[in-house]
Amino acid sequence: MAEPQVAYAQDEYGQPFIVVREQGKKTRAHGIEAIKNHIQAARTVSNIVRTSLGPRGLDKILISPDGDIMVTNDGATIMSNMELEHQIAKLLVELSRSQDDEIGDGTTGVVVLAGALLEQSESLIDRGIHPMRIADGFERACDIAVAALEEHADKIEFTPEHTDELLKVAKTSLGSKIVSKASDKFARIAIDSVLSVADFERKDVDFELIKVDGKPGGALEDSQLVHGVVIDKNMSHPQMPREIRDARIAILTCPFEPPRPKTKHKLDITSVEEYRRLEEYERKTFEDMIMHVKNSGANLVVCQWGFDDEANHLLLKHGLPAVRWVGGPELELIAIATNGRIVPRFEDLSADKLGHAGLVREVAFDTTRDRMLFFEECSNTRAVTAFLRGSNKMIVDEAKRALHDAMCVVRSLVIDNRVVYGGGAAEICASLAVTHAADTVASLEQYAMRAFAAALDATPLALAENSGLAPIESLAEVKSRQATEKSAVFGIDCMAVGNNNMKECHVFDPLVSKRQQLLLATQLVRAVLKIDDVIEQHALDDI
Known part of the structure; x- marks a missing residue:
């Protein structure tokens, strides 16, 4: 018996291509269903970087198509090297890049916050609340959260001769990096390099005058700042x-x-x-x-x-x-x-x-x-070079990224010397403020505001989870202390030193970084909630 003939189509060059049998049965998602698909894609990407948050966060190993290996926990680097096809997932990459370009630090936190906000918005959509009412409530809550952070922010005083406070903030940003064992050395390099080129009158730092170079073969402690x-x-x-x-x-x-x-x-x-x-x-x-x-x-x-x-x-x-x-x-x-x-x-x-x-x-x-x-x-004398050493190229590259984050933190403090406290303390403070404000709102936005407060809790929950602590128990304890003592200095004890007071543990974050995270994440969520369909260009051509 002869085998059946297989028919196939050819393009203009005579090359065969596959015709999918179910092509005509495929449907396009519209409205609420499309929004839920967008939210699911964003949550998937957010969950990838969630485990990299905090000083106990885990690194990711990225393998390029050429087989090159990169090990990092820098959010912007992870996001930019992921090959993503979904359009909303690509928006998260742009979100992380915006945080990196504007501030230079907090690239992981902004993606985690955006993912948590979208997760909360999905449950509100299931309850029948219109996406635009959710977005309006989120923006209202964001304004309250930013105001709460500015109210509880503390100023740190420093001069080019007295940089002890700057050193504490720079070390906080290096605590989650691969160079944390040499954080004193790298924090000092970051501070000296930024202060060498800073213009204090204009409150500006020209990074073009700072060159970061490296050479594999030495120890991290061999790194130096060359004037x-x-x-x-x-x-x-x-x-x-x-x-x-x-x-x-x-x-x-x-x-x-x-x-x-x-x-x-x-x-x-x-x-x-x-x-x-x-x-x-x-x-x-x-x-x-x-x-x-x-x-x-x-x-x-x-x-x-x-x-x-x-x-x-x-x-x-x-x-x-x-x-x-x-x-x-x-x-x-x-x-x-x-x-x-x-x-x-x-x-x-x-x-x-x-x-x-x-x-x-x-x-x-x-x-x-x-x-x-x-x-x-x-x-x-304003032109300097940070010359880094490491055991291999991968370590040197990660050291460059870590030093860049530390320099960006110091630059942020030159521009605005106000700080909030790390370890999730700032997010918990903002969450309590939004929850309290939601009780005074009579409109439908109160549900979105409470959801915003719940999304803010995602950061301290992730910090506790990555540190091997009981997440809900740790969060409840810190929330209780902040509420009873009316102080925003209590956070998650990630390093298990037995002290939740982030001020005493010298865990600081620049106010501009946290404020930018809130604003960027809220803007992205509003954009996602407004997209109810994706129309590709070739689909328009067929119409």
């Missing part, structure tokens, strides 16, 4: 000096090579004399270039492009140390740090365009003999 620039380069010739005092630096974007015609060209050499004339021309061109540099008074050349062995030999012969193949961003940092000018032509080079550094040294690391250049004692 200058560190680049992953070495001298172009092994016989050039490894240390230059009072460096006058020529920063060039023009290559050490003879000029070439801009059009297609061909050079035929038919005799020894012609070859020698070409060699003489190249040598003279190189020497003219070197003399331009020498006449300007420079004793170090930093070039964006490479140069061949002949140019390298002539630089050594004329006693002019050089560094080649320096990238554009690094070249700009060197120019900023040394108050030099980037010069595009040798003819434009002059003494007033040179950068100045007190010390340029080449440092070798470990038995690998990897070398890096340190530009120190620069003219512009």
Whole structure:
């Protein structure tokens, strides 16, 4: 008996494609059903990062399509590296990125809060409350929560000479990171780097002046803050000096090579004399270039492009140390740090365009003999480099992310020096305020406000759960203490030190971070509750 023939469709290139039998039976969700589908997708993503919250939170291992491994508990990094297809799940990624761009810290907490708000809104929808009434109640509750945080916030006083309070806040942000065992070192690096570039009059911090670099092979404790620039380069010739005092630096974007015609060209050499004339021309061109540099008074050349062995030999012969193949961003940092000018032509080079550094040294690391250049004692003391070490690349990368979070926390305190207390204390304080206000509301929004208060409890519940404590019992105890003592300093004792007073345990969070979490999460939830259908572009084309 002959086998049945299988019919298939072909595209315009003759390639077969599958026709799904149930395609015509598929339905599109509308209205409340669509909103519930959106909420379910967002809750799924939120639950992934929920276990990473707090000092006892667990890290995630992310594997790229190329097989590269990344271990982190940074919410923004986890979210941005997840391959998500659902549109609402992608909105959560944007939410985490917004928190990271605006504040730099609290990227996990904002996703957990948004997931909890959506979970509470689903139960309200099941009770027949319209999604817009829920969103209105959430916004009303958000205003009350923000006002409660601002009322209970404390100011911390600091100066560039007295940074003890800043150190406590920076260490809080590092407590959940992989570098927590060296939190004192990293907190000090974060504070010193931010205060070095901060403009206290404008209350602004220019992160462009802070370079974060790293090198695998050392311990976390070997990390250091360099007042200058560190680049992953070495001298172009092994016989050039490894240390230059009072460096006058020529920063060039023009290559050490003879000029070439801009059009297609061909050079035929038919005799020894012609070859020698070409060699003489190249040598003279190189020497003219070197003399331009020498006449300007420079004793170090930093070039964006490479140069061949002949140019390298002539630089050594004329006693002019050089560094080649320096990238554009690094070249700009060197120019900023040394108050030099980037010069595009040798003819434009002059003494007033040179950068100045007190010390340029080449440092070798470990038995690998990897070398890096340190530009120190620069003219512009505001340019700094945080140079991090770690046992491997994965540790160094996570240390960079942890240090970035700590620097963002310090920057937030330069902008607004008010703090609230961590360990879920701020969320519990806001929850109590919203619950109390809901009792005075006669309209339907009171149900949404109570749901908002319940969603705020999700953060301390997750902290207790991740710390191995009884979540409901721990939350009830802290809520009771805050309510009876009228104080917002009590939170979850995540580290099991036997003290719930976060002020005494030195667990602080910047007020701007918590306020931004509340505002962003509430805005996202309102947007999700307003979406009752998803129309793809090709669906519009078919209409």
